[in-house]
Amino acid sequence: xxxxxxxxxxxxxxxxxxxxxxxxxxxxxxxxxxxxxxxxxxxxxxxxxxxxxxxxxxxxxxxxxxxxxxxxxxxxxxxxxxxxxxxxxxxxxxxxxxxxxxxxxxxxxxxxxxxxxxxxxxxxxxxxxxxxxxxxxxxxxxxxxxxxxxxxxxxxxxxxxxxxxxxxxxxxxxxxxxxxxxxxxxxxxxxxxxxxxxxxxxxxxxxxxxxxxxxxxxxxxxxxxxxxxxxxxxxxxxxxxxxxxxxxxxxxxxxxxxxxxxxxxxxxxxxxxxxxxxxxxxxxxxxxxxxxxxxxxxxxxxxxxxxxxxxxxxxxxxxxxxxxxxxxxxxxxxxxxxxxxxxxxxxxxxxxxxxxxxxxxxxxxxxxxxxxxxxxxxxxxxxxxxxxxxxxxxxxxxxxxxxxxxxxxxxxxxxxxxxxxxxxxxxxxxxxxxxxxxxxxxxxxxxxxxxxxxxxxxxxxxxxxxxxxxxxxxxxxxxxxxxxxxxxxxxxxxxxxxxxxxx
Amino acid sequence: xxxxxxxxxxxxxxxxxxxxxxxxxxxxxxxxxxxxxxxxxxxxxxxxxxxxxxxxxxxxxxxxxxxxxxxxxxxxxxxxxxxxxxxxxxxxxxxxxxxxxxxxxxxxxxxxxxxxxxxxxxxxxxxxxxxxxxxxxxxxxxxxxxxxxxxxxxxxxxxxxxxxxxxxxxxxxxxxxxxxxxxxxxxxxxxxxxxxxxxxxxxxxxxxxxxxxxxxxxxxxxxxxxxxxxxxxxxxxxxxxxxxxxxxxxxxxxxxxxxxxxxxxxxxxx
Numbered sequence: 001x002x003x004x005x006x007x008x009x010x011x012x013x014x015x016x017x018x019x020x021x022x023x024x025x026x027x028x029x030x031x032x033x034x035x036x037x038x039x040x041x042x043x044x045x046x047x048x049x050x051x052x053x054x055x056x057x058x059x060x061x062x063x064x065x066x067x068x069x070x071x072x073x074x075x076x077x078x079x080x081x082x083x084x085x086x087x088x089x090x091x092x093x094x095x096x097x098x099x100x101x102x103x104x105x106x107x108x109x110x111x112x113x114x115x116x117x118x119x120x121x122x123x124x125x126x127x128x129x130x131x132x133x134x135x136x137x138x139x140x141x142x143x144x145x146x147x148x149x150x151x152x153x154x155x156x157x158x159x160x161x162x163x164x165x166x167x168x169x170x171x172x173x174x175x176x177x178x179x180x181x182x183x184x185x186x187x188x189x190x191x192x193x194x195x196x197x198x199x200x201x202x203x204x205x206x207x208x209x210x211x212x213x214x215x216x217x218x219x220x221x222x223x224x225x226x227x228x229x230x231x232x233x234x235x236x237x238x239x240x241x242x243x244x245x246x247x248x249x250x251x252x253x254x255x256x257x258x259x260x261x262x263x264x265x266x267x268x269x270x271x272x273x274x275x276x277x278x279x280x281x282x283x284x285x286x287x288x289x290x291x292x293x294x295x296x297x298x299x300x301x302x303x304x305x306x307x308x309x310x311x312x313x314x315x316x317x318x319x320x321x322x323x324x325x326x327x328x329x330x331x332x333x334x335x336x337x338x339x340x341x342x343x344x345x346x347x348x349x350x351x352x353x354x355x356x357x358x359x360x361x362x363x364x365x366x367x368x369x370x371x372x373x374x375x376x377x378x379x380x381x382x383x384x385x386x387x388x389x390x391x392x393x394x395x396x397x398x399x400x401x402x403x404x405x406x407x408x409x410x411x412x413x414x415x416x417x418x419x420x421x422x423x424x425x426x427x428x429x430x431x432x433x434x435x436x437x438x439x440x441x442x443x444x445x446x447x448x449x450x451x452x453x454x455x456x457x458x459x460x461x462x463x464x465x466x467x468x469x470x471x472x473x474x475x476x477x478x479x480x481x482x483x484x485x486x487x488x489x490x491x492x493x494x495x496x497x498x499x500x501x502x503x
Numbered sequence: 504x505x506x507x508x509x510x511x512x513x514x515x516x517x518x519x520x521x522x523x524x525x526x527x528x529x530x531x532x533x534x535x536x537x538x539x540x541x542x543x544x545x546x547x548x549x550x551x552x553x554x555x556x557x558x559x560x561x562x563x564x565x566x567x568x569x570x571x572x573x574x575x576x577x578x579x580x581x582x583x584x585x586x587x588x589x590x591x592x593x594x595x596x597x598x599x600x601x602x603x604x605x606x607x608x609x610x611x612x613x614x615x616x617x618x619x620x621x622x623x624x625x626x627x628x629x630x631x632x633x634x635x636x637x638x639x640x641x642x643x644x645x646x647x648x649x650x651x652x653x654x655x656x657x658x659x660x661x662x663x664x665x666x667x668x669x670x671x672x673x674x675x676x677x678x679x680x681x682x683x684x685x686x687x688x689x690x691x692x693x694x695x696x697x698x699x700x701x702x703x704x705x706x707x708x709x710x711x712x713x714x715x716x717x718x719x720x721x722x723x724x725x726x727x728x729x730x731x732x733x734x735x736x737x738x739x740x741x742x743x744x745x746x747x748x749x750x751x752x753x754x755x756x757x758x759x760x761x762x763x764x765x766x767x768x769x770x771x772x773x
Binding site for chain 2: 398399401402403404405406407408409412416417420421424495497498
């Protein structure tokens with residue numbers, strides 16, 4: 001076996017030299033994509049220091065990058081968008097529990113497996129009926145959406161499947177009795193199921209799946225380098241060392257890597273369990289919440305930036321569209337109407353996906369921030385246009401006639417007479433829209449932006465705490481919105497001059 | 504129609520001046536209904552012309568056509584040398600020309616509306632200075648000085664800082680007249696200026712118009728107030744069914760109307 005592996009390594013090294021492209025040679029960093037909300041033990045925020053990202057895949061990439069002689073750079077991306085993000089060029093390799101499947105192979109190349117695992121059944125302590133996949137018939141079983149486990153359950157048939165977005169809540173629901181069992185990848189069961197005293201893992205391993213690193217099909221050179229490095233890390237025992245430290249070495253892995261030696265202490269696992277299991281008094285709890293504030297604050301600033309910029313452009317474009325719709329000649333007016341109907345009639349989420357992942361197909365590649373602002377501004381401009389149209393129409397036509405008869409041109413009349421009066425009318429709905437945009441900005445996490453809601457997801461999934469951190473996040477949204485509500489109230493008063501008694 | 508022409512010629516001769524406003528063959532129809540059926544009218548400089556007629560006879564439309572607030576189908580309007588002429592109906596280019604010429608014509612015309620149409624978001628003083636500053640680029644100080652003088656003239660010196668909603672109807676209409684004057688027009692058009700006013704407020708507005716007449720301002724007034732027509736008008740124009748039926752000196756129209764339809768309209772007033 002060993003000699004075979006060596007042969008593979010040298011062959012690969014040879015191939016790699018041949019394929020070595022200057023492009024990659026000059027790249028100083030190994031940009032790799034993953035979702036830190038995915039949780040332990042893959043990629044997670046360090047419970048002891050939430051500003052640090054840890055996980056066995058973080059260690060793995062660090063070792064890999066060292067092997068390649070470059071620095072690793074982590075790029076956060078929603079898990080179900082990892083492959084589109086890779087194809088789009090946000091990063092060069094995906095390392096995040098991505099199972100090697102045929103439909104994924106059609107999209108990207110996979111490295112040799114770096115990890116082999118299986119699905120684990122977990123039940124409540126007091127349950128003694130469930131021992132195998134077959135026993136799950138007629139039961140309510142939780143798993144992750146789009147995961148291989150979901151497909152296995154579907155194939156089994158007769159099982160009521162509940163698909164979740166995040167593993168932290170699945171085991172909680174199992175313990176609470178909402179689910180009868182959970183079927184998930186073994187490392188997840190080790191980290192989220194086993195530590196819970198109310199739960200236990202049962203039965204034999206279900207299925208087998210292999211995690212591979214996804215790389216763009218055209219990056220053959222990189223694929224060669226990565227495969228060579230994985231082989232080398234395997235041979236030198238470094239891979240095994242990482243898995244040992246994280247406590248996820250299994251007989252199945254021992255078989256696959258042909259390494260029967262006994263495991264060493266799972267230091268990372270112990271540290272994780274210790275950090276999670278600390279019973280905290282209210283004082284320590286407060287301290288802990290305070291320690292989340294810098295991260296949440298950073299997220300809040302991104303949210304605020306996004307929303308303010310998005311609204312600014314939405315207002316400009318919306319006003320323009322409303323004016324065109326009301327005052328421009330027919331063909332332009334029709335275009336404006338079509339714009340409003342199409343933009344307003346399609347979901348923001350689809351628009352964001354289209355802008356971020358679709359437009360690169362025609363050569364327009366926007367950064368996440370620009371794409372996010374563009375998407376929000378585009379979507380909200382349609383709503384703003386209608387608000388402004390209503391506002392402009394609320395000013396009697398006789399006001400325009402009075403302005404024209406005083407010698408003003410149409411634009412002068414709009415600027416000095418019509419718009420100031422319309423402003424008073426549109427301020428309340430505009431404030432509504434801004435608050436709504438502030439909250440809708442959470443959708444941009446699908447295009448890799450890490451804003452307030454994403455930070456919430458990361459922290460909550462790390463600490464199992466959707467309640468306290470949830471309240472903290474909600475409060476932050478509220479606080480961000482508050483000054484704008486105040487500002488709008490003041491502006492409303494300002495623009496209502498001469499209307500005493502009407503407000 | 505020929506009769507009308509003669510009368511118009513006579514009126515121009517009588518004042519001995521070139522007319523300040525000249526309307527020729529003005530026609531307009533709306534949804535197949537002829538609102539104006541070829542109106543010819545000259546207004547002499549310095550005269551106050553009062554246009555009377557039943558509601559819906561076309562007198563307001565005539566006034567709105569005069570300053571380009573409403574388009575027409577054919578004919579021409581000349582005000583102080585600037586002309587809007589329409590020969591072909593609904594031509595894209597003529598529409599653009601219309602707007603351009605309408606603006607030119609408006610520079611010599613002030614307009615006073617039935618519902619005052621002061622700008623509600625501005626104080627009376629701001630209402631007065633907005634157009635001079637925006638259209639004529641006059642400095643704020645100069646515009647304010649001018650506005651204060653005009654407001655004094657219409658008796659509103661105490662109301663400079665008030666918003667329209669804080670003024671009575673009569674005060675608003677006097678303010679609207681002052682606002683029109685602030686652009687130094689050569690003619691002021693009034694579209695039923697007292698119809699929206701309580702009866703006891705009508706006279707204060709008419710007084711301002713009388714004063715202006717005495718100063719030699721050219722005015723065209725569409726109104727139902729026959730008393731005002733008799734007292735102030737140099738000429739009275741009676742319109743019925745989109746046509747000018749009779750034009751004449753006030754005393755002539757009110758004592759010996761030539762046309763049976765005029766006689767009928769004036770009825771008890773004769």
